[in-house]
Amino acid sequence: MNLQEAIRILKEHGYKYTGRRVDMLEFLAEEDRYLTAREILEEMREIYPGISVDTVYRNLALYTELGILEETELGGEKHYRFICDAGHHHHFICLNCGKTLEIHVCPMEEVKKELHGLTIQDHKFEIYGYCHDCTV
């Protein structure tokens, strides 16, 4: 996923092209790590001082629905990041800065054998810690 593709998806679905939307996407693409809605709002306020909280939350929800962003909950707060291109994988997430590293291990095949007969909807495998920059 990159900025151009995100904008294409937006247009493809008939959503309008606004400065706020593009700048939000741009910021998320640049940062390339998990950010809270608040952090994104604060950044947006630099460009659009009067931007409404609602606008940021609404667009974050929209992007997530369109598969442009992925969402996870850390410490009771939703965090968002640009979705990765690489096939199915999981993340190491830095608890300090939100930076992620891809993990290409997924035990779901094995697990499904243990759980046959159940309706599996989803799974979450995340590793939490501190990245090289954030380890003292």
Next chain:
Amino acid sequence: MNLQEAIRILKEHGYKYTGRRVDMLEFLAEEDRYLTAREILEEMREIYPGISVDTVYRNLALYTELGILEETELGGEKHYRFICDAGHHHHFICLNCGKTLEIHVCPMEEVKKELHGLTIQDHKFEIYGYCHDCTV
């Protein structure tokens, strides 16, 4: 973990023994699945109609800190359940009723090889779906 052990831990740490505390633990032990703070509060209100919200939340936090309960976040709400005895394992969690099934697969050994040099703090591996009772 069982009710007796939980009470022992509470006393060992010098915490007081109150009806509210014991009945909360009793309910959690009986249910043996993930419950929201609200669900626990509602049950407690049956026995102690005037119980304060604060009492339930404070005790849930205490129990979690003491290793009596485990906590996970589902759909933006904290859920609690009696901690399991079996060694390190993960859970299949029913999105409808909170019932859990133990998963004895953990890919962390493999993952650590991919992540050498990083400070790993924790990890979460959960499978979400519907249990036999909740699948239509």
Next chain:
DNA sequence: TTGATAAATCAGAATGGTTCCGATTTGCAA
């Protein structure tokens, strides 16, 4: 280029889960 229209945004109120606070009650050790 203009006008119509639905979508996007805004400001602010509302919500919902959770935590904090100061006052009161209670378990427990002396």
Next chain:
DNA sequence: TTGCAAATCGGAACCATTCTGATTTATCAA
């Protein structure tokens, strides 16, 4: 039995998020 710290209470406060109704704007057809 008493003193005191801990527990509880009631209610306000908090914080992230969502909703609402009014206003603005992107888009597209004429």
